[in-house]
Amino acid sequence: MLSEKSRPVIEATLPIIGERISHITPKFYSRMFAARPELLDGLFSRANQNNGTQQQALAGSIAAFATHLVNNPGTLPEAVLARIAHKHTSLGIAPEQYQIVYEHLFAAIVDDLGEAVTPAVAEAWTEVYWLMADALIKIEKGLYAQQANDKIWTDWTLVSKTIAGVGSITFRFAPADETAVTVAKPGQFVSVRVPLLDGIRQCRQYTLSDAVTSTTERVITTKFDEGGEVSPFMHQNLNVGDTVELSNPYGDLTIDTSGAPIVLATAGIGCTPSASALANLAAVGSDRQVLVLHAEATEDAWALKEQMRESIAALPNADLKLWLEDITAKADDTEATEGYMSLAGLDLPADARLYLCGPLAFMRAVRSQAIDAGIPATHIHYEVFGPDLWLAA
Known part of the structure; x- marks a missing residue:
């Protein structure tokens, strides 16, 4: 719950933060990657950084969360948080990484807004950030605990690669070791992490595209994305017998097999x-x-x-x-x-x-x-x- 001390400050400053957040987030990512370049290796997508979609998504989630706190005191936007948490857990986001984000995000806010960030404003927005971060950490802890194993990434071997329409390919993977496999739900996705030709690992989420109750295979179907890095690598460089890293299944959009139409x-x-x-x-x-x-x-x-x-x-x-x-x-x-x-x-x-x-x-x-x-x-x-x-x- 947002404190009574911070609520009027957030309400008063939300319009300017909302207006400037799309300018703040690029500065944030630039600062963070300059200080922590290792985060681009297997965690953040370079393609989404280059096309600006990651910056837009972060800006939107912060603005949506703060707006909800102002308009709905005492509650949290559960649907928004769940969607973010499922993406985070599929990438292995850890609690300590929220401090890294906080440090560079608030430096970017101060850089953009200057003297407008008074101590009272900084304190109030810090409260908003940690309300959001702590809620996500709690949800993510529960999601990790639901898995059949405690690993973020496990090795899977490509057993077939077939054309699935113009520009699309279906990849079938089998477990490469004895790690326990979580049974997925229809509509869930896995993250795929592959080493690109420059040595940097990149990740992409792909929805499971066939029956998901098996623990002996994972099936995904991808469309070649000319602006991406992972799908071109998979389409052009990944061959039957190769091994890649897959996450456990995540995703809050699941479709049950009984009930309403x-x-x-x-x-x-x-x-x-x-x-x-x-x-x-x-x-x-x-x-x-x-x-x-x-x-x-x-x-x-x-x-x-x-x-x-x-x-x-x-x-x-x-x-x-x-x-x-x-x-x-x-x-x-x-x-x-x-x-x-x-x-x-x-x-x-x-x-x-x-x-x-x-x-x-x-x-x-x-x-x-x-x-x-x-x-x-x-x-x-x-x-x-x-x-x-x-x-x-």
């Missing part, structure tokens, strides 16, 4: 959590009502097309609706609508749970349509690949 709305490579959920539903013989909505540029770019269709065919109450931007090259037996996904005219169950995954603009548009169609905002869940820019916005 679900609507899975995805676009592009965002189909991976949907594919995993469908595979698990099929594996347990679920009779749950499932509506699968997918949007793609072209049919041949649809990663996991055959896997998803097989799962849908095995489910007695599952239906598929497909949208293609370019419908001219679709197969004769493929039913699709030309253009972008639209919920207009669809029969959406009133009590449905909607799961979104895809580009941010796509998810925002579909979420708005779903709310207009009567699905409560509390029943709509989303997954973002990489830094959460929805929160930042």
Whole structure:
């Protein structure tokens, strides 16, 4: 809970901090990496630093947390914290690293705002920071304790590498040692850590894309990202028999195999959590009502097309609706609508749970349509690949 002493200070300074935070966070990262360059080796993503998304995500999370404390005294934004904590634990963030962030973040704030950072302002924002940090540390401790082992990274061997649509590849890994394996949940992700050609290790989170109940394999499907570093390395340099490091499974967007009807709305490579959920539903013989909505540029770019269709065919109450931007090259037996996904005219169950995954603009548009169609905002869940820019916005 934010103290009564700090609350008016935060309320008064939140507008200027909120306005300047997007300028402060680049200074913070520059300072921190200059002092601690080792943090770029296997922890922070250079690609996300270069394109600015990590800075935007940090700025958004700080502003969202402080705003919640002002508007909702006595509570914490649990959903925001859980999403951050799952990403942190998949990278092995440790409690002592929060002090490093604090030191360089507040130096960046002072550098940017100068004399406006009075002792009272510094004290109040320090309280906000440690409220957030302590809450995350507590959640992360619990997440680590839920795993079947106490290791951040374990070795996995690539056993197959197959094309999964234009520009996408499915990688199947088997454990490389006897470390106990955590059973994942549909919708969860693992971090992959690989050594790049310059010797620096880089990480990326990938959603598990097939049935997840096995402890003998991990399956991910990745799309080649020209602006990234991990997917190009995996697509071009990782071969069957090679070993990479995987984290334990994390992610707060999990899809159960029973309960209310679900609507899975995805676009592009965002189909991976949907594919995993469908595979698990099929594996347990679920009779749950499932509506699968997918949007793609072209049919041949649809990663996991055959896997998803097989799962849908095995489910007695599952239906598929497909949208293609370019419908001219679709197969004769493929039913699709030309253009972008639209919920207009669809029969959406009133009590449905909607799961979104895809580009941010796509998810925002579909979420708005779903709310207009009567699905409560509390029943709509989303997954973002990489830094959460929805929160930042």
